[in-house]
Amino acid sequence: MSESKPRPRSSALGVFDSGLGGLTVVRALRRLLPQEHIVYLGDTARVPYGTRSPETVLRYARGCANLLIQRDIKALVIACNTVSAVAVEMLRAELDLPVIGVVEPGASAAVSQAERLGGAVRIGVLGTAGTVASGAYPRAVGRLSTRFEVVAQAAPLLVPLVEEGWLEGEVPRLAVQRYVQPLIDADVGVIVLGCTHYPLLKPLIESVAAELAGHSVPVVDSAEATAGVVRELLEERELGSGEAGDGQLEVLVSDLPKSFAGVAEGFLGHAIEHVAQVDVVVG
């Protein structure tokens, strides 16, 4: 993580994602750190990132980070797994503030779970094509422990299903089966949800994995794990908001589609009162 100049504790946390899925991370942050102000940016004009080249993802991510930094945030949370997978190191090197991605916390939660299970557990990862191709999860797991092999599976149909609010029934079940089957065939002991959108499918993924494996398979959500890492960082650097009362949430998007309200509420768990449209400048 890059060294940072001092920033006021009362500044907001900046959180961004390719779209609205990163609101699952905001939800976890607000549960754990209710007093923190958060400014969230969803690059809805450019979503999805998961199918794009690493160079393009990095350009988009720089645009998002710069927009949030202009709002004097005290730390940057990359809620997007694809950006965390391909661009976190570059952003840390380039930016003068703490940068937290979702891959390392997700990998760490998976390793803890695998250690609890004991033995030669394999860790399964579901993610976008970009996240899987980057090899970021195997690298992150390998930095924590050499005991666990990682089996990663791209699950491209799951993002559009969640965007449609299609979280149960025959079609999502078939899609989830298609992606979870190779992980069960590889005998994974734990599955990491390596994409912002998948926490909404967690009950279905748990149920399908248990059915295919014949026993329950723990499913780890990187949103919860990331919120825990943000809390530790704020404590360590004495950056936690000292204010009493609930923090505010400001939501910015680069495009405001008609379906915004319903989709955003699905990810966040409650309605969003104010949303502003902004231009993300991409170099």
Ligand code: DGL
């Ligand atoms: N936010 C992306 C991720 O977590 C999923 C959506 C996309 O492909 O942009 O990887």
